[in-house]
Amino acid sequence: MDGVTVIDHPLVQHKLTIMRDKETSTAGFRQLLREIATLLCYEVTRDLELSLTEIETPLETMQAPMLTGKKLVFASVLRAGNGLLEGMLDLVPSARVAHVGLYRDPKTLTAVEYYFKAPDDIADRLTIVVDPMLATANSAVAAVERLKERGAKELRFVCLLAAPEGVERFRGEHPDVPIYTAAIDRQLNEKGYIVPGLGDAGDRMYGTK
Template sequence: MNGVTVINHPLVQHKLTIMRDKHTSTAGFRRLLREISTLLCYEVTRDLEMTTTTIETPITEMEAPTLAGKKLVFASVLRAGNGLLEGMLDLVPAARVAHIGLYRDPKTLQAVEYYFKAPDSLDERLTIVVDPMLATANSAIAAVERLKERGAKDIRFLCLLAAPEGIANFQGAHPDVPIFTASIDKQLNEKGYIVPGLGDAGDRMYGTK
């Protein structure tokens, strides 16, 4: 699909398979989510802009590569997005963090916002929105819209699983935002869950129902 990158690294796919298994414990799911998010972060940041800086090694002075521009922003769609966020911060500890509190109305499946907090200068930063599931895409669409309202221009969306319906809805609303995912699953069921999916990522991560 245009605008969608499927991260099919063997370690990503292996860990995702274990996460899908309904017998995987809460602790195991949480650990795997943190591990896989680091691998996903590696791919979504593969083409970051670079510059050089002068340093001294123990041997000599050199011009060495370093990241250019302002610090990245990781925007977590609460609450499940925090599972991806933790592993990504392990890899990029200097990143700034935005939190977007949204829940899905069980009747309409529409996103309802209850919290928003983001760093300044979003117009000068790459913002990576993280949410494990791109199902109906209503939450993802709302999250990106809020970030754009605050000035964000360079945005990417990162998830574990995506449904074809969610991809279509998201790209219809935000065709300028590329999607990175570990898998494009078959479809949504009548309740708006991804099939085959892995269940509710937040419930499995926190042991709730």
């Protein structure tokens, strides 16, 4: 699909399979999500710009590459996005963090905002939006729209699982925002859940229903 990168690294796929298993514990699910987030972060930041700087090793002076250009903002779509956020911060601890609080109305499946907080300089940073599931895409579309209203100009969206319907909707609303995911599953069911999927990521991560 245009604008969509499926990260099929063997470690990602192995960990995702364990997460899909309904017998995986809450603690195990949470740990695996954090580990996969680090691997997804590795891929979504693959093209960050580098510049050379002079350093001294124990043996000699050299020109060595370091990150340059735009700094990062990780934007977590609450609450499940925090599971990906923690793993990404492990890899890039200096990144700023935005939070977009949205819940899905159980009847209409539309996204309802209840919280928003983002860095003032978000316009000058690459914003990576994180949410484990891209199902109907209602929450993802609303989150990206809110971040754009705040000034975000360069955005990427990272999820663990996506449905074809969600990908189509998101790309239709935000064709300028690339999607990075570990898998695109078969479809949505009548309740708007991804199948075969892994259930509700937030509930499985926090042990709630």
